[in-house]
Amino acid sequence: MDKNERHLHQAPLPRVTCSGFGGYRRAEQDFIRPERFDGLKPALNANVATIAPRGLGRSYGDAALNENGALLFVGRLDRFLAFDPETRVLRVEAGVRVLDIMRMAVPMGLTLAVAPGLSDITVGGCAAFDVHSKNHWRCGGFGDWVLSMRVMLASGEMVDCTRTSNSELFYATLGGLGLTGIIAEIEIQLEILAGTLVRNKSDAFDGLDDLFRKFEDATVEAGHCVAWLDILNGRDPNGIVISSVVTNEACPDRKLSWGEMERKPLGLIAPFFNKLSNRAFNLMYAAKHRVFPHGDIDLRSFLFPWDALPNWNRLYGKPGFVEYQCCFPLEGAKRGFEELISAVARQRSNFPAYFAAVKRMRAGIGMLSFPIEGYSLLLDFPVRVGLFEFLDELDEIVAAHGGRVYLAKDGRLSASAFSRMYPNRDDWMKVRAKVDPGQRFSSNMGRRLNLGCR
Ligand SMILES: Cc1cc2nc3c(=O)[nH]c(=O)nc-3n(C[C@H](O)[C@H](O)[C@H](O)COP(=O)(O)OP(=O)(O)OC[C@H]3O[C@@H](n4cnc5c(N)ncnc54)[C@H](O)[C@@H]3O)c2cc1C
Structure with a gap:
């Protein structure tokens, strides 16, 4: 037993309290940090009830939390x-x-x-x-x-x-x-x-028919495509479909940097981040894309837009926010979107969605992968009293249309809604029972979703 191993069995392990990126789920647990590959097995055998692997804690909810157990931080295994x-x-x-x-x-x-x-x-x-x-x-x-x-x-x-x-x-x-x-x-x-310069084209849309038509057209040629939606406006959703192609041109070096991300003091402006300021931002954002529909951007800013504001979750203050991302099958996606967006629009004074985006998906290959062939819709809601009950209603709409909610962004979906949304759950459970019969691996999410975790 080397030094690394001994401390896992003798000394009390350090305790950490941490949260997911959404900030609304927190947990206190033991913390194990193997410094290298050899330390993984001793870490796994540490004297703790259960273990959840943790990367950099960027999942939004409770996937990388393990109240009453331990987190095993994998970040030092970085060779x-x-x-x-x-x-x-x-x-x-x-x-x-x-x-x-x-x-x-x-x-x-x-x-x-x-x-x-x-x-x-x-x-x-x-x-x-x-x-x-x-x-x-x-x-x-x-x-x-x-x-x-x-x-x-x-x-x-x-x-x-x-x-x-x-x-x-x-x-x-x-x-x-x-x-x-x-x-x-x-x-x-x-x-x-091909290159490091990305060419963006913005196309404004008005209403869902227009959104889906423009998205389908854009995806014929584009390498990447996303639509941004304004649903605070109280009318039919409108917004911009942004399609992009990575050109074979090089971006000028001074614009493309792979430096470390800088955290900005966003907590200071959190009190001014509200429905009104978001409404103003939405109008300006739409106007900018309508006036300048073509633009070039460097690869990093394009692929990793959040690198410029890695701690933007702070804008939502202490209560945090839920990024509700769901996916609807292609056939019927429009009806699913209509129902969901109408429900969100009806409740927009109580639960405003500050940010909304659409992506086109195909089926994912993992047993519990989120994507299905269809369209995904993402909505950011500040956490308020009653929000989770309202999101339960949205879950009903999503499940009724054969859709599902993305677990990387989730900290509140019910086990029954999850079972309806993820038809491979039972097959996955069989594999889990085989590879982890003693339920050594666990997490707050695993317990909440009834995934055979203690
Ligand atoms: C600003 C932002 C933008 C994002 N954009 C996107 C996006 O565009 N598309 C998208 O799909 N997701 C997106 N995400 C979600 C993010 O990609 C995932 O949540 C990802 O899992 C986070 O990785 P992490 O290293 O922080 O893992 P953690 O959050 O620490 O862990 C996530 C899950 O992975 C498990 N895990 C971690 N490491 C291991 C390991 N070595 N072995 C086994 N299990 C492990 C944990 O147990 C947990 O269940 C975004 C997140 C943020 C904060």
């Missing part, structure tokens, strides 16, 4: 292990950040094909939620680019899994909420990057 320039296959430890990979890949003319909107996130966290970008209909999710994973099971056994070997574990772990084992290493296929 680059191998890279083959011929095949463009990269092998890294799971605590490596998306930002670190981009720093390495972009100068070589390569990129991650799929990355979330903030780069200060671990690849383990990306795999555990099979995260998506604005190109899901074209490139799929993060998991589509994962070739293999090395997973430490509850027994301490290290298992390699791919699409063809230990494939059950592979598909249960991609999007598996950290409940099948600790992803220790990941092998990722990198993609060739």
Whole structure:
């Protein structure tokens, strides 16, 4: 037993209180931080009731919280292990950040094909939620680019899994909420990057028919596409479809930096962040895109818009906010959107949605992956008394249309709504029971959603 190992069994472990990015779910728990790969197994055997892996804690709700158990922080496992320039296959430890990979890949003319909107996130966290970008209909999710994973099971056994070997574990772990084992290493296929200058085109829409028509048209040519919606206006939703192409041009160096993110003192302006200021922002944002429908932007600002404001959650102050993201199947998406947006519009004075965006998705490959072939809608609500009950009503609409809510953004969905939305739940539970019969892995989310966690 080395020094690292001894302290896990003898000394009381440090306790930490932390929250998800939305700020409205907090938990106090033990904290285990292996400093290197060898420390993973002793950490797993620490004298704690249960363990939840944690990356950089950027999931919004309670996926990376474990009240009365322990968090196992994977961020120190951040070595680059191998890279083959011929095949463009990269092998890294799971605590490596998306930002670190981009720093390495972009100068070589390569990129991650799929990355979330903030780069200060671990690849383990990306795999555990099979995260998506604005190109899901074209490139799929993060998991589509994962070739293999090395997973430490509850027994301490290290298992390699791919699409063809230990494939059950592979598909249960991609999007598996950290409940099948600790992803220790990941092998990722990198993609060739045409250039670092991105060309955006904005197209205003008025009403949902226009939105879906313009989105479908845009996705024929564009590499990435997102629509921004104003639903505080009390009328039919209007907004902008922004379609983008990564050009083969290089962005001037001074504009493309891969430096660390700077936290801004946003807490100071939180009191002025309200429905009125958001309404004004929405009007200005729409006007800017109508006046300047074409624009070039550097790759980082495009792929990772939140890197400029990594702590923007502070704007919502202490109560926090819920990012409610749901996905509707293609057929009937419009009806689902109509019903959901009408419900949101009716309640806009009590529960205003400050930010809303739409993305086009295809089916995700993990058993619990969020995306289905269709459209996803994202809405940001400041937390207020009664909000969760209102969101339960939205869940009903989503489930009734065959849709689902994204768990990476969730901290309040009920177990019964979850079961209705995720038809592969029972199959996933069977894999979990096989790989973790003693329920060593757990989390607040796992308990809330009744995923066989103690
Ligand atoms: C500003 C912002 C923008 C975002 N944009 C997007 C977006 O565009 N698309 C999108 O899909 N998501 C997006 N997200 C969500 C984010 O990508 C996911 O929540 C991601 O999981 C966060 O990674 P993390 O390292 O912080 O993981 P954490 O939040 O720490 O953990 C997330 C889950 O992964 C599990 N986990 C972490 N590491 C491991 C491991 N090594 N082994 C096993 N399980 C592990 C945890 O147990 C937990 O269940 C965004 C988040 C923020 C804050």
